[in-house]
Structure formats: structure tokens, C-alpha cells
Amino acid sequence: MKRIFVGLVAGTLLIAGSGLVTARAAQSGPVFIAGDRPVSTEEVEAKLKSDGWSNIVISSEGRFLQASGVLNGKESKIAIDSQTGRLRASDDDGDDD
Numbered sequence: 191m192k193r194i195f196v197g198l199v200a201g202t203l204l205i206a207g208s209g210l211v212t213a214r215a216a217q218s219g220p221v222f223i224a225g226d227r228p229v230s231t232e233e234v235e236a237k238l239k240s241d242g243w244s245n246i247v248i249s250s251e252g253r254f255l256q257a258s259g260v261l262n263g264k265e266s267k268i269a270i271d272s273q274t275g276r277l278r279a280s281d282d283d284g285d286d287d
Contacts, residue, residue, distance in 0.1 A: 222268075223275035231255060234270055254278060 223229050223237055231248045234255050238246050243266070246259040250272070258267045269278035 219271070219277035219279035221275065222270050222277045226274050226276075228273050229255075229270065229275040230272075233275075 223233055231250075234248055234257060235246055238257060238259060241261070243257075243259040243261050246257060248255055248257045250256075251269075253272050254269045255272050256267065256269050258265070260266070270276070271278060
């Protein structure tokens with residue numbers, strides 16, 4: 191009886207752990223600043239400037255840094271995960287022209 195219980199608990203933990211890893215991998219967006227490490231607003235601003243952004247405004251919203259500015263003559267917005275340097279996976283401005 192004890193073996194069955196231990197087996198069930200171990201199986202449940204294995205399934206839950208693999209589900210968590212899969213969900214986390216699916217939520218991570220494309221790399222904005224390489225390294226999968228925490229990033230500062232200064233690093234984000236420098237990267238945006240090097241990518242051609244101007245009139246940059248960065249604000250903090252939880253773990254995400256919200257950046258807005260002008261890119262190629264158009265207003266643009268992105269959200270960067272401050273813990274990983276990746277873009278928010280669901281970041282979509284709806285501009286599919």
C-alpha cells in the first residue's frame with residue numbers, strides 16, 4: 191500500500207513538473223536583451239536607441255518594463271520582462287498592415 195502511494199505521489203509530481211516547464215517555455219517571448227538575466231531600464235533604453243527608437247518613455251509595470259516611443263516614424267510600444275530580458279509573449283499592437 192505504501193509503495194502504491196509513493197508511486198502515485200511521485201508520478202503526480204513528475205507530471206505537474208513537466209507541465210510547469212512546458213507552460214513556462216510557451217510563455218517566454220523572443221529575446222530582446224540576450225542573457226536570460228535581469229535587465230535595467232538603462233539597458234532597455236540603450237537597446238531601443240541602438241535599434242532606431244526615439245522619444246523613448248519607459249515605465250515599470252510589475253515585472254515588465256513598458257516602453258513606448260517612435261520607431262520608423264510610427265508610435266510603437268513593447269513590454270520587456272525585467273527578469274529575463276525577453277519581450278512579453280503576448281505583446282501585439284494589432285498592427286498587421
